[in-house]
Every structure is written in structure tokens, then in C-alpha cells.
Amino acid sequence: MSNIKHVAIIMDGNGRWAKKRFRPRIWGHVRGSSVVSEIVQAADDINVKALTLYAFSTENWSRPVEEVSILFKLLKKFLLKEQARLLKNNIHFKVIGEINGLPEDTVTLIKETESLTAKATGLKLTFAFSYGGRCEIVRAVNQFQIQNPSKLMTEDDLSSRLYRPETGDVDLMIRTGGEQRISNFLLWQMAYAELYFTPSKWPEFTAHEFKRIIEHVSGRERRFGNVTPQASFQLSVERAENNKAVFVQGVLS
Ligand code: FPP
Numbered sequence: 697m698s699n700i701k702h703v704a705i706i707m708d709g710n711g712r713w714a715k716k717r718f719r720p721r722i723w724g725h726v727r728g729s730s731v732v733s734e735i736v737q738a739a740d741d742i743n744v745k746a747l748t749l750y751a752f753s754t755e756n757w758s759r760p761v762e763e764v765s766i767l768f769k770l771l772k773k774f775l776l777k778e779q780a781r782l783l784k785n786n787i788h789f790k791v792i793g794e795i796n797g798l799p800e801d802t803v804t805l806i807k808e809t810e811s812l813t814a815k816a817t818g819l820k821l822t823f824a825f826s827y828g829g830r831c832e833i834v835r836a837v838n839q840f841q842i843q844n845p846s847k848l849m850t851e852d853d854l855s856s857r858l859y860r861p862e863t864g865d866v867d868l869m870i871r872t873g874g875e876q877r878i879s880n881f882l883l884w885q886m887a888y889a890e891l892y893f894t895p896s897k898w899p900e901f902t903a904h905e906f907k908r909i910i911e912h913v914s915g916r917e918r919r920f921g922n923v924t925p926q927a928s929f930q931l932s933v934e935r936a937e938n939n940k941a942v943f944v945q946g947v948l949s
Pocket of ligand 1 (some may be wrong): 711
């Protein structure tokens with residue numbers, strides 16, 4: 697069984713993919729949204745527990761109005777098309793981010809899909825929409841301070857106040873499109889994540905590549921700041937030897 701439970705993806709490269717084909721940028725987003733369905737299915741097939749997709753960042757609000765509005769429309773279209781499949785596949789859907797600025801009908805549809813799938817126990821699917829990692833952390837800190845004016849905050853206090861705490865830490869972050877940045881995505885949750893950057897642009901990313909990356913990364917050793925189990929065993933043997941020597945010295949002196 698894979699040790700990769702929570703996968704996060706920065707779906708980058710839509711614009712460049714379209715430009716290379718002499719098409720408008722939004723063409724890339726349209727193609728990109730059909731890849732979303734394919735990757736959700738693939739994650740479910742291989743028993744990933746949580747999949748978080750970066751669909752629209754707080755910084756993306758500064759893009760041309762037409763592009764922003766296409767992204768909202770694609771989100772709406774995706775939800776209308778996939779709602780039944782999410783339910784059938786027991787997928788628990790949520791959006792994280794500051795969605796209040798989105799068109800009212802899109803917000804209504806998001807809330808409807810969230811509540812329809814709220815009891816699902818399978819894949820936790822999250823779209824980060826109008827999302828920023830710093831904003832998420834500041835929001836959690838402010839919430840804690842209001843609730844506990846004179847207490848110091850712990851890591852658990854913060855983790856439990858993130859948008860979707862139940863998805864936990866990210867095990868693997870994939871970024872398509874060739875850039876090597878994390879772009880304000882899940883900053884807190886990615887503290888120990890494996891990072892994988894692929895040159896494939898999002899519209900050309902496939903379920904096959906996704907599964908191959910998971911397989912590849914599952915083979916990496918993750919030490920979480922510790923040493924390898926072998927080195928850890930060696931250290932404890934050395935420590936025991938050392939303690940024995942100190943004890944014998946004490947007895948003899
Ligand atoms: C980055 O590519 C991508 C985005 C800002 C949007 C990602 C959106 C989708 C994949 C489609 C939305 C689908 C749903 C279901 C919400 P870019 O345009 O910055 O690419 P570039 O770096 O080549 O310019």
C-alpha cells in the first residue's frame with residue numbers, strides 16, 4: 697500500500713499549452729478542466745485518501761476579467777457535470793478559499809455539492825479556489841486569538857483551524873508546467889511534503905503520468921527530520937554501549 701495519502705496539485709501551464717497551439721489562453725483552461733475529471737478518477741482508483749487541486753489563487757484575481765469569469769464558469773460546469781459521479785463514487789467534495797467574491801450562482805452550487813457529498817467517506821476532494829496559503833494561516837491565527845485572547849497558540853491549535861483540517865499534511869505536491877515554485881499553496885500542510893515538478897503542461901497531463909509519479913515517489917524514503925531506521929538503530933546501539941561503559945567506569949572508580 698502506498699504511503700502517499702494526500703496529494704496536492706498545482707495545475708499550471710494551461711496558457712502556454714494553448715499559446716503553443718495558437719489558441720487563446722482560455723482554450724487551455726477548457727482542456728485543463730477535462731483533465732481534472734480524469735485525475736480525480738485516477739486518484740480514487742489508486743486509493744489516494746485526499747486530493748487537493750489549486751484551481752484559482754488569490755493572486756489570480758488580477759488576471760483579465762474574461763479569463764477570471766471563464767474559470768468561474770468552468771468550475772460551475774464541472775460541478776454540474778460531475779455532481780452525480782462524485783456522489784456515486786462516495787467522494788467528499790469541498791472548496792477551500794475565500795469564495796464570497798464569486799458569482800452567487802457558483803457559490804450556491806458549491807454549497808449544494810458540499811452538502812450533498814458531506815456524508816461521503818471516500819476520497820476527500822478539495823478545490824482551492826480564491827485560495828492563498830498565507831491568508832489561510834492568518835485567518836486561523838486570528839480565529840484562535842479571538843477565541844483565546846490570553847493563550848499562546850500550539851501547532852495543533854493552528855492545524856485544527858485551517859479550512860479543511862481533516863485532510864491533514866500533504867504527502868506529495870505535484871506541479872505541472874515546468875516551474876519549480878509552491879506559489880502560496882498549502883504552506884502549512886506542505887512542511888514535510890515530497891515535491892515533484894513535471895514539464896508536462898496541465899492539459900497534457902494524464903492519469904498514466906499521475907500514477908507513475910505516485911509509484912516513483914512511494915519509493916522515496918521520508919524521514920520527517922529523523923534519520924534512517926538503520927542509522928537510528930545504530931545510534932541506539934552506540935548509546936547503549938556508551939551507557940554501559942559509563943556504568944562500568946562508575947562501578948570501578
Ligand atoms: C495555471 O495555468 C492554471 C490556472 C490559473 C487555472 C487552473 C484551472 C484549471 C485547470 C481549469 C479549471 C477547472 C476547474 C474544474 C475548476 P496558467 O494559465 O497560469 O498557465 P501558464 O503558466 O502557461 O500561463
